[in-house]
Structure formats: C-alpha cells, structure tokens
Amino acid sequence: MIEVWAPDATSVDIDFSAPGEALTRAPMVRRDGGWWRWEGDHTAYAAFDYAFVLDGEEPALPDPRSSWQPYGVDGPSRLFDVAVHDWADTTWRGPRNGAGTLGGVIYELHIGTFTSEGTFDAAIERLDHLVDLGVDVVEVLPVAAIPGRWGWGYDGVDLYAVHDALGGPVAFQRFVDACHGRGLGVCLDVVYNHLGPSGNYLGRFGPYFTQTHLTPWGPAVNLDAPGSQEVRAFIIENALRWLRDFHVDALRLDAVHALVDDSERHLLRELSDAVADLGRELNRPLDLIAESDLNDTTMVTSTADGGLGMTAQWADDVHHGLHVALTGETQGYYEDFGGGTRTLPDGGPLDVLAHVLTRGFLHDGSWSTFRDRAWGKPVDVDELDGRRLVTYLQTHDQVGNRATGDRIGASITPGRAAIGAALYLLGPGTPMIFMGEEFAASSPWQFFTDFTDEGMAEAVRAGRRAEFGGHGWAAVDVPDPQSRATRDASVLRWDELASQPHASLLAWYRQLIRVRREVLGTGETRFADVSCAIADGGATFAMRHRAITVSADLERDAVTVSAPGIPDLVFP
Incomplete structure (x- = not known):
C-alpha cells in the first residue's frame, strides 16, 4: 500500500515500474483527510520506482515522503525497506554508555568533503581518527536529497530521502552502525524551516507553506494555518523516523527561530514530547539540539516547566x-x-x-x-546547566559563510588557535569541533552547489556577492559556488596529519579532551563555576573552571593548562 496527502487534488494517479521497464499508471483512491491510497502489490518488484500525477498534470512528481531518489530530486522515488539492514548495535545504549549528548565532545562533519570520495562508506574508514581524538558524538550535516551531486545539504527538498550521491539510505544505516560499533553517537542535522528552491514540489501536494508568515527563504512552513496539522505531523514523523529507523541518537534542528508558530502548542514543544516518548520506548537517550539565535534559555527549559524542551542549543x-x-x-x-x-x-x-x-x-x-x-x-547562571549550550571555535556556518571559506587558522598562529581550543573545550558548555579544526586543516570550507538550472546558479552567485558586501567585508574574489573546484578545495587533506604544525595541534586537542574527561567528568556544570581574569594590560587572560585553569599569554601566543593530578599542558 502506498499513500500520499494531496487534500486539494481531484484525482491522483500513480506511475510505477521496475527500473528500466515500461511505466504502468493506476488511479489512487481518495480516503479521509485528503489522503490518497493505492493498494496494489509492489512486493513482486525487486526494486519499485513510482511517482504521482496530480489532476492529470504532467510531469509525475516524487513522493513527499520518499526514502530514496536514485534519479535525482526531479525523478521518481524508489521504495526502501528500512528493515533491510542487519543492525549490529543491539546492545547500544546511547552516547557515552547511555549518558546522552550533554557534556560530550561533538564533532561536526560534512560527509561530502570529509573524504575525497564524499560517501558514507569512505567516512567509515576515518572513524578511528575520531575515536583516538576522544569524540563522543558525530554530528552529520544534512543528508536529505538535494539538487545535483553535492552541496552543503541545507537546500534539501526530499526530507525523508538520503542523498544518493552520499550512498543512499542503506549506506547511512551502515555509517550509523559503524559509529555505534566504535562507541560514537550520531547526531543528524535536519532542516525544517525551509526547503531548497530547486526540486521543491511540496507546495503542489498541499498547504505545506503559508503566506501568513514570511522567512528569509520566502513563505514560512505552515505550522499554524489551515492544513497545518498534517504538515506538523510530516515534520514530527520525519524526526522520529531518523531516530527509530536509522538509530540516530540526536537531531540538530537548523535555525529554529525561523519555525514561526503562533499555535497554542509550539511545534518544538510537541516534537520534544514525541521524542521523549520514543526514547522511553527504545530505552535509550534521544536528544534535540537547536540552532537558535534568540539567546533565550526557554529553548532548553523542559516542557513541563513551560519551555520548548530542547536538550541543548548552539x-x-x-x-x-x-x-x-x-x-x-x-x-x-x-x-x-x-x-x-x-x-x-x-x-x-x-x-x-x-x-x-x-x-x-x-x-x-x-x-x-x-x-x-x-x-x-x-x-540565571546559577540555574542554567552549562552543558545545555553547545560551544565552539569554528562551525560550518562561521567558516563557510566567510567570503573565501577561510578557517580561523588562516589568520592566526597555531598558538592562538590552541588558546581558543583550550578555552572552549575546558569550559562549561558542550564543546563541538568542526571537522579538520583539530589538526589546523589548511583546506578552506567554501560554499558550493550543483544546480543544473543556470538561472538558479547565477542567482546563487549574485546572492553570495551581495551578502558579503552587506556584512562589511572588503571586496574579495568570492569562489564560484557552482565550480567543482570550489567543492574539491573544501575536502580535508588527511596527509597533513603527519606534518607540522598539524601534528602538534592534533596532539594538543587530544590532551585537552583527555583532561576534560578526567577532571571535569560528565555531570552538570554551571557558568557560575567559571571565573576569568585579565592582566598585564590585556597581555594575559586566564579562565578558571572548577579545578582547571587555562592561562593564555596573548603576546607570546602561548597557553598553559593546569589541574590537580596532571602535569601542566603547555602549547607550544
């Protein structure tokens, strides 16, 4: 049985076939609530491709809940059986043996540039590096199907699908299983505040968007206007699916301040309660991490206490x-x-x-x-658990949204980078490393796309140039987002690990993470536990967090970490 929600359609047909065979078209039957159903037998097909025709209008459109788009975002969908993978993580209790994400070390990575191959399977070969580093949770940038071969992932248009160029859904299951086998949790970045501009057919099926609210991307996702009940269910079931069917441990929710919702019960509160219920069912911690620029701890206050219930926020x-x-x-x-x-x-x-x-x-x-x-x-620094704020020196946004995608190491010394690492890795927040930061990767991380529509491609180029002018950056040669060279330049260069200064900074990160684990532990902490001192006319800066002292000499670009029971750590 295959269903689709199309409340305003007067007819819906399904086109289906085995790959490479002639299409068959059959009418679907309207059910309650604007749902349409086809009860034909697709189990006879080793692979089943299908698409929907609304009111007889061509072309046929992919399934809004498609799991797999092997022909791209404009092509037909393919059924995917989530039970096909034989999971090896049957004893997995969650990150840090059931403690969850809070207080662990997160590592943010983009599958498409983590390795030159840009696939889940290739990324598996590098997971031992993260284990040796001391990482607890791998945060994967969005994997939803996007136009073209590569991109950051934030222009996804098939939110239930796993981008085929990364390896598709079964490869993502293998990746999660491989992470769990090494003791690494997995956090998936998901985007519910907008869809990309190319290949976005949701609005053809129903009121997924509303003019009631506007966002930087145009009409808002419909969370509170007529028809919003099914749109909210679409989002919540998507989130639960990653956690349940792909064994993901946490979700990072992109730009939640753009989820405009004037209903009595905000979507985030509803999602938080649904995830908590699933966590109890699965008997493992499931976390939600919000990207929010609101600077409001209501985001990480429990729903029982009137908050939105997120585990943590950036x-x-x-x-x-x-x-x-x-x-x-x-x-x-x-x-x-x-x-x-x-x-x-x-x-x-x-x-x-x-x-x-x-x-x-x-x-x-x-x-x-x-x-x-x-x-x-x-x-209230006496009440806020510091672990509920995710802290960092670099992120995909803060690097990639610079004109040339230059990392902080391109403009400061390794000593200054080591100072920054010590301050956030040993602070009260939940620290997050951006891929390659730990070894001062020389590769930039630039904005890249692969739109086949030349009009869209030129609009992206022009938009990037205008954005940097608006932010006050001097005129620079902005890399062409559509050039393959821009994507290729952003790939990590793993051969740098053995050379200097990369090896020294990697050793420093490993030491800091070990000290964090041994001295700070994993329990609650408070920003009130931190004190800072500035001396020598601003030449020195010290942070004391409980038993750890980080002393930075900003003239010499040197840093010392002291704590009871460990020899002082000194860089350089």
Whole structure:
C-alpha cells in the first residue's frame, strides 16, 4: 500500500515500474483527510520506482515522503525497506554508555568533503581518527536529497530521502552502525524551516507553506494555518523516523527561530514530547539540539516547566567572543564583541570574552548593534546547566559563510588557535569541533552547489556577492559556488596529519579532551563555576573552571593548562 496527502487534488494517479521497464499508471483512491491510497502489490518488484500525477498534470512528481531518489530530486522515488539492514548495535545504549549528548565532545562533519570520495562508506574508514581524538558524538550535516551531486545539504527538498550521491539510505544505516560499533553517537542535522528552491514540489501536494508568515527563504512552513496539522505531523514523523529507523541518537534542528508558530502548542514543544516518548520506548537517550539565535534559555527549559524542551542549543556568542579576541575582526555581527559599545561600554574584546565564558550570551537583553535593537533574555547562571549550550571555535556556518571559506587558522598562529581550543573545550558548555579544526586543516570550507538550472546558479552567485558586501567585508574574489573546484578545495587533506604544525595541534586537542574527561567528568556544570581574569594590560587572560585553569599569554601566543593530578599542558 502506498499513500500520499494531496487534500486539494481531484484525482491522483500513480506511475510505477521496475527500473528500466515500461511505466504502468493506476488511479489512487481518495480516503479521509485528503489522503490518497493505492493498494496494489509492489512486493513482486525487486526494486519499485513510482511517482504521482496530480489532476492529470504532467510531469509525475516524487513522493513527499520518499526514502530514496536514485534519479535525482526531479525523478521518481524508489521504495526502501528500512528493515533491510542487519543492525549490529543491539546492545547500544546511547552516547557515552547511555549518558546522552550533554557534556560530550561533538564533532561536526560534512560527509561530502570529509573524504575525497564524499560517501558514507569512505567516512567509515576515518572513524578511528575520531575515536583516538576522544569524540563522543558525530554530528552529520544534512543528508536529505538535494539538487545535483553535492552541496552543503541545507537546500534539501526530499526530507525523508538520503542523498544518493552520499550512498543512499542503506549506506547511512551502515555509517550509523559503524559509529555505534566504535562507541560514537550520531547526531543528524535536519532542516525544517525551509526547503531548497530547486526540486521543491511540496507546495503542489498541499498547504505545506503559508503566506501568513514570511522567512528569509520566502513563505514560512505552515505550522499554524489551515492544513497545518498534517504538515506538523510530516515534520514530527520525519524526526522520529531518523531516530527509530536509522538509530540516530540526536537531531540538530537548523535555525529554529525561523519555525514561526503562533499555535497554542509550539511545534518544538510537541516534537520534544514525541521524542521523549520514543526514547522511553527504545530505552535509550534521544536528544534535540537547536540552532537558535534568540539567546533565550526557554529553548532548553523542559516542557513541563513551560519551555520548548530542547536538550541543548548552539551558543554563537561564545564563538563570536573567541573569534574577535583571537583575530581582532570586528565587522558585521562581530561589532559588539570588540567591546566599547552600548553592550559593554567600558570593555574591550577580552572583557567580552570573559562575559560570554561566564554567562553564555553577550546579548542577554542588552543592545545588539548589528540588529539595532535589544536582544536576548537574562540568564540565571546559577540555574542554567552549562552543558545545555553547545560551544565552539569554528562551525560550518562561521567558516563557510566567510567570503573565501577561510578557517580561523588562516589568520592566526597555531598558538592562538590552541588558546581558543583550550578555552572552549575546558569550559562549561558542550564543546563541538568542526571537522579538520583539530589538526589546523589548511583546506578552506567554501560554499558550493550543483544546480543544473543556470538561472538558479547565477542567482546563487549574485546572492553570495551581495551578502558579503552587506556584512562589511572588503571586496574579495568570492569562489564560484557552482565550480567543482570550489567543492574539491573544501575536502580535508588527511596527509597533513603527519606534518607540522598539524601534528602538534592534533596532539594538543587530544590532551585537552583527555583532561576534560578526567577532571571535569560528565555531570552538570554551571557558568557560575567559571571565573576569568585579565592582566598585564590585556597581555594575559586566564579562565578558571572548577579545578582547571587555562592561562593564555596573548603576546607570546602561548597557553598553559593546569589541574590537580596532571602535569601542566603547555602549547607550544
């Protein structure tokens, strides 16, 4: 049986065939609630390809809940049996032996550039590197089907499908199983706030979008207008499917501030409760991590206490504080983090850094110059578990959304990079490493796409150039997102591990993670447990987090980590 929701259609037909064989067309029967059903037997086919024809209009369209798009986002769907994989993780209890994601070390990676092959199977061959590093959870950038061969994944249009160029759904199952076999949890980045512009057919099937609210990508996903009940169910079932059928341990939810929902029960609250129910059913921890720029801890407050129930949320302010203190850049949204603004009128960048390391957010109800308004909500540092803020020195966004995709190591010394690593890896947050950061990868991570529509390709090129002008960056030669060379330049160069300064920084990261595990443990922590001191006219900066002291010499670009029971760690 195959079903599709198309409430406004007067007829729906299904086209189906085995690969390479002639198509058969059959009418579908309308059911309650705008659902259509075909009860034919597809089990006789070793592989079953199908698409839907709405009201007799060609071309036939892929299934909105397609698991697999082997012919691309415009082609027919293929049925995928999630039970085909013979799982080896039957004793898996979740990241860190059932402790979950909070407080562990997350490693953010993009399958398409993690290796030159850009596939799940090739990524499996590099998992032992992450184990040796001390990683607890692998966060995989979106895997939903996108136009063309490669891209970041945030232009997905078939949210239930696994992009075929990465290996398709069965390869993703193999990848998750291989991670679990090495003690690594898996967090999947999912995008529910918009769909990509090319190959997006959801609006043809029903009211998946609404003009009631607008987002940076156009009409909002319909979460509170007529027809929203089925749209919400579409999203929630998608999330549960990754956790249940693909054994994923956590989901990172992209830009949740763009999920505009004026209904009585916000989608995130409903999703959080549904995931908690599934976790109890599966008897393992399931986590939700929100990317939110709202600087509001309601996001990580339990639904029972009136919050949205996310396990954790990204903390861009910590990144910005580190970045400005280490690089001196103050353009665009970095302006307030240089100090001397209405936010901290008497402070400089190190004062701002101390603020974010001890409070989590800079904008906690204070003025945001970049936004030209007050931003965020006050933080109770005595109550907030610091692990609920994911902290980082680099991310795919903060690197890839620079004009040339240059990593922080391209503009600072290895010593300064080591200072930044020590401050966030040994701080109270849940730390996240961006792939290659741990060995000062020289490869940039640039924005790349593979749209076949030349009009769309040119629009992306023009949009990138305009974006950098608006952020105050000087005119630069922005890499062509459509060029294969842009994607290829972004692939990690694993041969760098054996050379300097890459090997020394990798050893430093391994040491820091070991100290984090041995001294800080995995229990709750508070930003109130952190104190910072600035001395020598700003030449030295110290952070003390419980029993650990990080002492940075900003003139010599050197750092020392001290803690009871371990020899001092010194870089360089």
